[in-house]
Amino acid sequence: MSTESVMPKRDLKRVSQQDIAREANVSRVTVSLVLAGKDQTSEETRKRVLEVAKRLKYRPNLLVQGMQSGRTGVVGMLMPPSPYFHAMIAQGVHDELVRNDFVPIQLFTQSSPEGKAAELTQIHRLVDRRVDGVIIFPADASVPDVHYREIWERGIPLVTIDRETTTHADHVGTDEDLGGQMVAEHLLGLGHRRFAHVTYPARPGSVLRRREAFLKAIKRAGAECSVYEGNHKDFIRLAAEFLTQSTRPTAIFCATDVIAMKLYTSCAQLGLKIPDDISIVGYADFPFSEDMVPPLTTIKQDPYAIGTAAATTLLDRLLDRIADTAPKKLHIKPQAIIRQSTGPAR
Numbered sequence: 212m213s214t215e216s217v218m219p220k221r222d223l224k225r226v227s228q229q230d231i232a233r234e235a236n237v238s239r240v241t242v243s244l245v246l247a248g249k250d251q252t253s254e255e256t257r258k259r260v261l262e263v264a265k266r267l268k269y270r271p272n273l274l275v276q277g278m279q280s281g282r283t284g285v286v287g288m289l290m291p292p293s294p295y296f297h298a299m300i301a302q303g304v305h306d307e308l309v310r311n312d313f314v315p316i317q318l319f320t321q322s323s324p325e326g327k328a329a330e331l332t333q334i335h336r337l338v339d340r341r342v343d344g345v346i347i348f349p350a351d352a353s354v355p356d357v358h359y360r361e362i363w364e365r366g367i368p369l370v371t372i373d374r375e376t377t378t379h380a381d382h383v384g385t386d387e388d389l390g391g392q393m394v395a396e397h398l399l400g401l402g403h404r405r406f407a408h409v410t411y412p413a414r415p416g417s418v419l420r421r422r423e424a425f426l427k428a429i430k431r432a433g434a435e436c437s438v439y440e441g442n443h444k445d446f447i448r449l450a451a452e453f454l455t456q457s458t459r460p461t462a463i464f465c466a467t468d469v470i471a472m473k474l475y476t477s478c479a480q481l482g483l484k485i486p487d488d489i490s491i492v493g494y495a496d497f498p499f500s501e502d503m504v505p506p507l508t509t510i511k512q513d514p515y516a517i518g519t520a521a522a523t524t525l526l527d528r529l530l531d532r533i534a535d536t537a538p539k540k541l542h543i544k545p546q547a548i549i550r551q552s553t554g555p556a557r
Contacts, residue, residue: 330347395428410465446477488557508553
């Protein structure tokens with residue numbers, strides 16, 4: 212038996228409002244008003260138009276509506292690809308936009324200074340598609356306003372997320388100052404006075420802010436802290452160097468949970484027990500953190516809440532729900548998650 216005899220033929224013709232008008236025996240203007248919910252016709256006519264539209268499987272052409280209204284109902288989103296943190300932000304943005312009948316378009320960016328050129332190309336792609344607003348996880352916190360000129364000049368609302376820039380964009384992220392302070396207070400409360408902070412090479416942004424807050428609290432308490440910078444391939448080697456010193460730290464604050472995982476490997480290789488010999492704190496509370504051995508003490512961020520708040524902020528601008536033109540800055544409070552990787556100083 213041939214496929215053609217089994218499968219029904221599909222009519223790929225796009226149904227127009229004129230088709231509905233012809234079937235319902237009314238004018239196209241009447242159809243347009245009925246479908247827009249603005250009709251002043253009789254109940255009988257309204258029902259007939261809606262029944263014909265349903266039978267013909269009519270779908271509105273949002274591109275045409277966008278040209279008519281000046282609004283496409285589409286929001287552009289630039290985000291680095293990742294299996295958790297950025298993905299949860301993107302989900303929060305998506306859910307909040309869809310709840311308000313907006314549709315996100317997500318493009319990927321590279322989260323690094325080298326990614327700035329690629330980011331500008333992606334911005335052009337979104338602007339060319341006439342998005343109503345843009346939500347960006349910036350490639351680098353130091354980008355000037357000129358980097359977003361394509362957005363500003365068109366009056367398109369812009370919200371940066373997590374990485375606060377030097378621009379006048381609205382911003383939603385974590386209260387990094389509080390997060391760094393919480394780590395310091397927890398470890399100082401356990402009697403630690405000699406610290407190491409393992410982090411990425413310093414550049415403006417959220418990681419640097421949590422670092423500065425931590426160091427400020429440590430210094431205020433009269434304790435000492437050495438900072439070790441590197442990339443993922445460097446952390447195990449760096450840790451091996453300072454953990455074998457006679458005056459090694461008794462506690463380590465890692466800028467992310469991923470770095471903490473590297474430090475666990477170094478401690479295991481050196482025969483150091485966590486937290487008996489050394490306490491370790493991470494940052495972010497990735498799903499794997501509670502499955503580490505021992506479970507990792509960390510600072511919990513809320514990427515989903517960051518995403519929903521970013522979408523809400525953008526919609527507030529887009530729908531004129533914010534009268535103040537000054538940049539809106541929202542820093543979501545993190546939470547200290549105390550597990551078994553921290554203990555009293557020896």
